[in-house]
Amino acid sequence: MKESIINKDKLDVLKELANIGVGNALTSLSQMLNEEKVEMDVPVATLAPLQDVPDLLGGEELPVAGIYIESHGDINLTILFVLSLESAANLVSVLVPGSQGEFNEMGLSALVEVGNILTASYLNALSFMTDLKLLPSPPVIAVDMSAAIISTVMAEAHIVDDEVVLLKTFLKSKQSHISGHILILPDVGALDSIFTLLGAR
């Protein structure tokens, strides 16, 4: 039996960090949606086999828009905001007045901007709590099959251990029919830093 890279107490700590950070991000999203209420599920922190990660968002061939941000600085985090195509179109039509929610240059850059704002507010909260310096890279977007997007992000971020620690939050706005997942993948070094900082064993 191989040793797991993380235990339950540590997962709970991560979950709490996701909770606070994503809560902050949600407020930003709500502001972008003209103060519409955005709900979220309690974030889930899990240790998943690498092979199962591409299927964790409900369907490997599901067409989605994925907005991908890497954060460097004191620790490395990979953040992926995943929306079903329908949700992404709805979001575009709220953000770009007069549009039909199409994924042209304007629509895509509106989505990228949402990724930017969500990530910035998430990282601000995390940085405030931990005193870690977090420097997000500019977001990039792809519209494709869910599994292709997730596996590409893992390869890009070098998240290739047999087990992957991930924080997953589902969020939803009822009125404008937008729902999506925020996935946060800390790298192994990031976990060590966070736990040392917070004194978790």
Place this chain on the structure above:
Amino acid sequence: MHTIKVKIADLAVLRSEGLLITIGLGSCVGIALYDAESKVGGLAHILLHRSSQFGNRTNTFNPAKFADTAIPVLIKKMEKIGGRRKRFMAKIAGGSQLFNFRKSTGISIGEKNIEVVRQTLHELKIPLRGEDVGGNFGRTMRFFVDSGKVLITTMGRGDREL
């Protein structure tokens, strides 16, 4: 039809009939090897190019994760169920660049994967008989072991047979 789903960093083999499928190849590469005479087929879904360039925290090692280690393992498994290495040929798909990085310097992970897959096949003297690689979109690969046919499907970019 007997179907085996090959996940990321995984590989599988079949003989005579059945379907090997791998879903959502982005920068990853799917490698289908086939012996037409014995109808032995194998499919691998690799995530990265070379095992030596990536550490692993856990003490197990999964050779199916990397191009340079997955292909030899796939060959061995196919030989075990009656494939003859001399007759093997390959068809590959994937290795795309989904995200358009502005910082993008040099060669993408997808391109690097393709390069090492081709190189490894060449070193092992397995001819490459078909490929659908590169671009900026994901692919699903279906490998029909009775005929050796490989079907590539995409999201909105049409289908292709190899």
